[in-house]
Amino acid sequence: MTRKRIYEIAKEFEVTSKELISKLAEMGMPGLKAANSVSEEEYGLIVNLYREESTPQAAPPKAKAESVPAEKKEEERKEEREEGTRGIVRPPIVSVLGHIDHGKTTLLDTIRNSHVTAKEAGGITQGVAAYQAELDGQMITFIDTPGHKAFTGMRARGAKATDIAILVVAADDGIMEQTIEAIDHIKAAEIPMIVAINKIDKPNADIDRVMQDLTKHGLTPEAWGGETITVPISALKGENIDELLEMVLLVAEMENLRADPDGKLEAVIIESHLAKGRGPVATVIVKNGTLREKDIIVAGSTWGRVRAMTDDAGARVSEAGPGKAVEVLGLQDVPRVGTMIDVYKSQSEAKNAAAKQKELEAAPRRSRAKMSVEDLFREAMEADKLRLVLKAASTGALEAAKREIEGIGVEGIDVEFIHTGVGPISEGDVLLASSIAEDCLVVGFGVKADGKATKVAERDGVAILTYEVIYELLDEIERALKSMLAPEYEEERMGEAEVREVFKIPDGVVAGCYVTDGKIERKAKVRVLRGGDEVFVGDILSLHRFAENVREVQNGRECGIRIKDFNEVMPGDRLSVFTLKEIKR
Numbered sequence: 001m002t003r004k005r006i007y008e009i010a011k012e013f014e015v016t017s018k019e020l021i022s023k024l025a026e027m028g029m030p031g032l033k034a035a036n037s038v039s040e041e042e043y044g045l046i047v048n049l050y051r052e053e054s055t056p057q058a059a060p061p062k063a064k065a066e067s068v069p070a071e072k073k074e075e076e077r078k079e080e081r082e083e084g085t086r087g088i089v090r091p092p093i094v095s096v097l098g099h100i101d102h103g104k105t106t107l108l109d110t111i112r113n114s115h116v117t118a119k120e121a122g123g124i125t126q127g128v129a130a131y132q133a134e135l136d137g138q139m140i141t142f143i144d145t146p147g148h149k150a151f152t153g154m155r156a157r158g159a160k161a162t163d164i165a166i167l168v169v170a171a172d173d174g175i176m177e178q179t180i181e182a183i184d185h186i187k188a189a190e191i192p193m194i195v196a197i198n199k200i201d202k203p204n205a206d207i208d209r210v211m212q213d214l215t216k217h218g219l220t221p222e223a224w225g226g227e228t229i230t231v232p233i234s235a236l237k238g239e240n241i242d243e244l245l246e247m248v249l250l251v252a253e254m255e256n257l258r259a260d261p262d263g264k265l266e267a268v269i270i271e272s273h274l275a276k277g278r279g280p281v282a283t284v285i286v287k288n289g290t291l292r293e294k295d296i297i298v299a300g301s302t303w304g305r306v307r308a309m310t311d312d313a314g315a316r317v318s319e320a321g322p323g324k325a326v327e328v329l330g331l332q333d334v335p336r337v338g339t340m341i342d343v344y345k346s347q348s349e350a351k352n353a354a355a356k357q358k359e360l361e362a363a364p365r366r367s368r369a370k371m372s373v374e375d376l377f378r379e380a381m382e383a384d385k386l387r388l389v390l391k392a393a394s395t396g397a398l399e400a401a402k403r404e405i406e407g408i409g410v411e412g413i414d415v416e417f418i419h420t421g422v423g424p425i426s427e428g429d430v431l432l433a434s435s436i437a438e439d440c441l442v443v444g445f446g447v448k449a450d451g452k453a454t455k456v457a458e459r460d461g462v463a464i465l466t467y468e469v470i471y472e473l474l475d476e477i478e479r480a481l482k483s484m485l486a487p488e489y490e491e492e493r494m495g496e497a498e499v500r501e502v503f504k505i506p507d508g509v510v511a512g513c514y515v516t517d518g519k520i521e522r523k524a525k526v527r528v529l530r531g532g533d534e535v536f537v538g539d540i541l542s543l544h545r546f547a548e549n550v551r552e553v554q555n556g557r558e559c560g561i562r563i564k565d566f567n568e569v570m571p572g573d574r575l576s577v578f579t580l581k582e583i584k585r
């Protein structure tokens with residue numbers, strides 16, 4: 001018997017992998033993952049368990065959570081919402097990333113050819129930048145533009161187009177520079193990844209080496225006791241593609257991807273262009289709710305009425321529910337990729353919303369290029385975190401820069417490298433920084449930004465800082481880190497006065513005092529002491545000798561003192577006067 005995997009067994013007994021895993025944990029087999037396999041003996045135990053459970057009551061197999069009958073009471077729906085079983089299971093939306101020539105396009109083509117049932121109308125390839133594949137009746141939506149630049153561009157504005165990423169690594173080449181970039185982009189998106197070890201048909205394929213490399217990058221394969229799902233495939237020969245898709249569905253199940261077709265529309269623009277004779281065209285992926293023909297929509301600074309929609313098979317459709325990708329006609333302008341779509345009730349509301357957004361975008365932003373470097377760093381650190389995309393000319397320089405930056409130990413502030421790499425600052429680097437937060441900085445050490453990167457940085461307001469010498473960078477970071485921390489003060493005692501009389505004046509009182517110790521300065525702070533108690537602390541409003549305003553009064557002299565915001569001073573009070581001195585860090 002071949003060893004069975006957890007998810008296969010779960011399928012057999014019609015429970016979710018999650019349920020089976022927690023059951024097994026109860027039985028004393030903790031820490032199993034859905035892709036793990038079990039021994040024959042363990043399988044026997046599971047069979048017994050489910051037989052025992054079902055025999056006495058002859059319980060029917062558990063109904064799948066998909067269907068929520070319409071007559072369900074709101075109360076029940078609420079409970080289910082809390083348990084995460086509301087709505088329908090929606091297809092996962094998947095992006096393919098990896099190093100150039102490792103087989104991303106081939107994989108997408110192979111899946112399209114083997115697992116897409118709907119044929120394209122008239123055989124004409126449509127412009128829809130996504131397609132739906134099917135495995136055993138379950139759908140998976142693939143975004144057809146591979147690569148991390150596109151991937152991050154699609155979520156540059158906080159929209160989350162993708163649910164799951166497939167990282168393609170060629171088994172004959174191993175982890176390369178763009179593989180590492182892709183890993184960092186996926187990590188920044190905080191979504192699960194599946195590693196497809198590709199080209200296993202090649203004689204020099206070395207799966208073990210890829211697994212070792214993955215471990216080095218913090219992605220220990222499940223087979224080696226880690227958490228990373230790996231599937232060896234040949235995209236070219238179509239080998240193990242079903243297995244890969246099964247894993248995608250499995251991860252989707254674990255993610256509990258659900259949607260309500262009648263709920264609020266959540267849809268992301270994943271591609272857009274201007275087409276001759278058709279006007280602005282946008283490919284939209286629906287994650288929740290339903291997009292319909294004639295809907296009035298706003299996409300960032302543009303709006304329109306959905307004139308026509310085409311699905312991934314090239315067929316005209318009147319609505320698109322969760323998991324669907326459609327090409328939409330009818331927008332006034334070409335929207336930016338990564339923009340979310342909102343539906344409006346009236347054209348005028350939509351027009352207003354788009355105009356408002358346009359104004360926001362056009363408003364002169366505080367030019368980050370003109371901000372002082374110290375300000376930039378300070379801004380970046382307001383979240384107690386300095387986030388950087390760091391590029392350097394060589395591995396050695398990169399490691400040195402990383403080490404030095406990490407070495408700037410300032411309490412309370414973490415330095416987080418979103419991505420580090422060798423080579424010029426690229427568009428992808430800027431997009432990545434922009435997708436993290438406006439205050440994520442792109443720093444180059446001995447490298448420059450290319451033209452596209454500079455352009456995107458200007459558009460998105462991302463600051464790029466480049467240095468030749470490491471100390472320039474370190475000095476600036478350190479200065480900013482220090483200036484970030486709130487200054488600390490210490491009290492310095494100056495003198496004391498005794499209140500002998502209190503005079504009422506039209507807008508308050510004046511304390512007639514005698515300086516008993518040190519001196520009193522007009523700019524000092526004052527503490528009012530009565531008996532053993534402190535009754536007030538604040539500032540001196542004015543200080544005078546006879547009728548004259550003075551800056552200071554020495555020990556042994558009389559003076560009049562007005563205290564800011566305090567008119568309850570009484571004869572016999574003692575005024576202790578002090579200054580605040582900043583402690584240099």
Ligand code: GDP
Nearest residue numbers: 099100101102103104105106198199234235236
């Ligand atoms: P991309 O740059 O990642 O999109 O890579 P492509 O899909 O364009 O593939 C690059 C090259 O690798 C092409 O010549 C493919 O035919 C080849 N290739 C892709 N997958 C496989 C595979 O599984 N086995 C073999 N032998 N070649 C592959």
